[in-house]
Amino acid sequence: MTAQAPGTLFTLGMGPGDPELLTLKAARILGQAPVVAYFAKAGQRGHARTIADGHIGVEAEELRFDYPATTEIPHRDSRYVDAMAACYAAAADAVAARLEQGLDVALLCEGDPFFYGSSMYLFDRLRERFPMEIVPGVLGMSGCWAEAQLPMTHGDDVLTVVPGTMTEAALHSSLLGVDAAVIMKLGRNLAKVRSVLTALGRSDRAIYVERGTMAGSRVLPLAEIADGSAPYFSMILVPGRQGPR
C-alpha cells in the first residue's frame, strides 16, 4: 500500500488591506487550493479572509480559526500565551489532517507571513512534517507609507520597527539615533509614543496613518491626533534623513 503523499502548506501574504495589493502568485494559489484556512476574531469575517474574496475556488473547503478574546496585554503574559497556544495547536491539527490526506492548504496571513504574522505559529508547528511554501506579501507599513506618500529610507538610512507596547525607556533607547522609524501596536500607547518621539526631537516629522490602503484611511501629522486609543490598523511613521521636511 503506497503512503499518501502529503499536501503542501502555502502560507500566503494577503497584503495590507486593498484587495488589489494581493500578489499574482497568492491569487493563483488561492484559486487552486482545495482548502483555505484563516484566523479571525470571533464574530468577524477577518481582514485576511475579506481580501481573499473573489479568489477562493468555489469548491474549496474553508477552515476558520477563531482567536481567543484578545486584550492589549504583553505577549509574555502567561494567560495570553496559554490561550493562544491552545488556539494554534487546534488549528495546526485541523490543517495537518488535510495535508495528510494529500490536500494542499492555503493559509491566509495579513500583510506578510513572517513579519509579526500569526501564521508563523502554524508554520513552526508543521514545518518538520509537511512541505511548506511561503508567498511574501506587501507589508502593512509599506501600504501606510504609500498611502501617506511618505518616502521613508534613502541611501544609508537605518530603519527601525518597534511595537508601541514597549516600556518608555525601551522605546527611547530603540529609537535613539535611528533615521527612519515605524511604531506599530499603538493602541493605548499613543501618549507614551508621542512623549518618546518628542524627547528625541522626532515628533515634528512623524505621521500617523490609520487603515492604510483601505476605505476610511486617515493620514495626519502626529500633532493633529489626540491621545486616546488608536485603532488596530494604525501606526506612526517617521521618515529618514532625506524625507520630507
Added chain:
Amino acid sequence: MTAQAPGTLFTLGMGPGDPELLTLKAARILGQAPVVAYFAKAGQRGHARTIADGHIGVEAEELRFDYPATTEIPHRDSRYVDAMAACYAAAADAVAARLEQGLDVALLCEGDPFFYGSSMYLFDRLRERFPMEIVPGVLGMSGCWAEAQLPMTHGDDVLTVVPGTMTEAALHSSLLGVDAAVIMKLGRNLAKVRSVLTALGRSDRAIYVERGTMAGSRVLPLAEIADGSAPYFSMILVPGRQGPR
C-alpha cells in the same frame, strides 16, 4: 483655450524579483499606462523592466534612464551625488513632458517605491506639479525571508534594517540590543558585517540570502559564506527572539 489636465505619475513597486510577486494593482496599471519609465544600468535590461515583461501595453512608449556608472562609494560622496542628481533631473524632465501632455506615466521601482528606491528621487522632483499615486510592492527583504523560510519577527520584537556600508562602530551600535535585523548593501562589506555580528553574539543564527525569489537563489548560514564580494541581490537576515534556533 482649456489647459491640458496633467497625467498622473504612478510609481509602481515591482517586488523582489519573481514576476508573480507583482501586485494585481501594479499589473493592471502597467497594462493601461501609455508611458512606462524605468531606470537601469547601462547595457542591461534592468531588474524592474524584466519583471514588467508581459504586462506593458503593446502601444506604450518606454522611457529608459541609464544610471551613471556606479561604484560602492558612500552616498554622501559629492561625485556620486552630482552624477545621480544629473541623472534624476534629466529623467524628471522626460517624465514631466509626458505628464504635461496629459499622459499617465508608470514609473517602475524594484521592491517598494519608498524603501531605498530610486523612484523617490523623481517623486521628490515632481510631486508639487503633478498628481501622484504610489503602489507599494513586496520588499526585497520579504522575498528573502520567504525564500529562506525564516520567521523574522514575533510579538514585541524590534526589527532594524541597516546598510552594510556603515562604519563598523555605527553598525555595532545600530544592532546592539535589537531582536531581528536585516543587513543590506553587503558588497565588499561582508567581512565587516560578519565581524560585528560575531562581536554581538548574533552570527550563529544569521542567514545569508542571495537573489531571493529568483532563479539561482542561495540560502546559507552566514558561516558557510566566505568573505569576499557579495553580489547586488544579497543580504543577511538575523531572526528575532522566537525565530529558529
